[in-house]
Amino acid sequence: MPLSTPSNRSLFHTRSVKCQGYKREDGLWDIEGHMTDVKAYDMPHPDTSDKTLKANHALHDMWLRITVDMDLVIHDAEAAMDSTPFEYCPQITPAYKQLIGLQIKGGFTKQVKALLGGINGCTHLIELLGPMATTAFQTTHQIRRQTQDWTETGPVPKIMDTCHSWSRSGPVVKRKWPHFASDAENDS
Known part of the structure; x- marks a missing residue:
């Protein structure tokens, strides 16, 4: 383990983020991000006081896919939420179509927050876009490197x-x- 030995402790929360990049047959690239938040203990369900969110069940289970070209311009975007703290949460997923036309470059995060920050989006999906942007860059890097002077x-x-x-x-x-x-x- 690369970190020092920790103090005695108990796991309370796990956030998992997985991003994958795919080359499509049409020359575009799909970048998919998946985020889960899981508690290691039972807790009252945030949406209703008469239910319990059981330990090791996802509080957040969210997906985002962006389709980019070699210039990292977004051609399509799709969000999905399988588990959320509130039934109301998934209603925001269509807003992520607003990513279409943005380019992943300096200032991308600022543009995303201007479009989808606060009540206009989901904090977790915005957070997921950071590692997805890096994944888009890494996925296309070798091919871009071969074509750039x-x-x-x-x-x-x-x-x-x-x-x-x-x-x-x-x-x-x-x-x-x-x-x-x-x-x-x-x-x-």
Whole structure:
């Protein structure tokens, strides 16, 4: 286990997020996200006081699929909720069609929150879109990399400076693409 040994403890809650990317026959890509929240104990059902949500049964069991192209523009979106704390929750799923036309790039999360934040959406589905956006990028990365010009005459890859390892002043970029590398002292 990569973390240190924890104190004695008892499991209370498990959130599971699974995202998968699929290449479609029509050249588009389906990115599917699935989120569950499960309590390790019985609790009163949030929607009605006369029922109990049993331990290890999902409080949230939600799905989201977005269909993207190679530019990560969303062509379709579909949400589904199999388990929710309130019967009213699934009525918001059609709102996720508003994702159509958005592009996964810088500012994507801000756009999503402007469209679907607060009472206009579901907090859990918005949270799920973060790892789904990363999954869309990872799913299409190798093919995009094969078709993009990352030579000296090409544009700077969008991945540059997105994290510690992709810093233009770091060793990875200096080794893989020295023509995109920059000296940290010279960049200031």
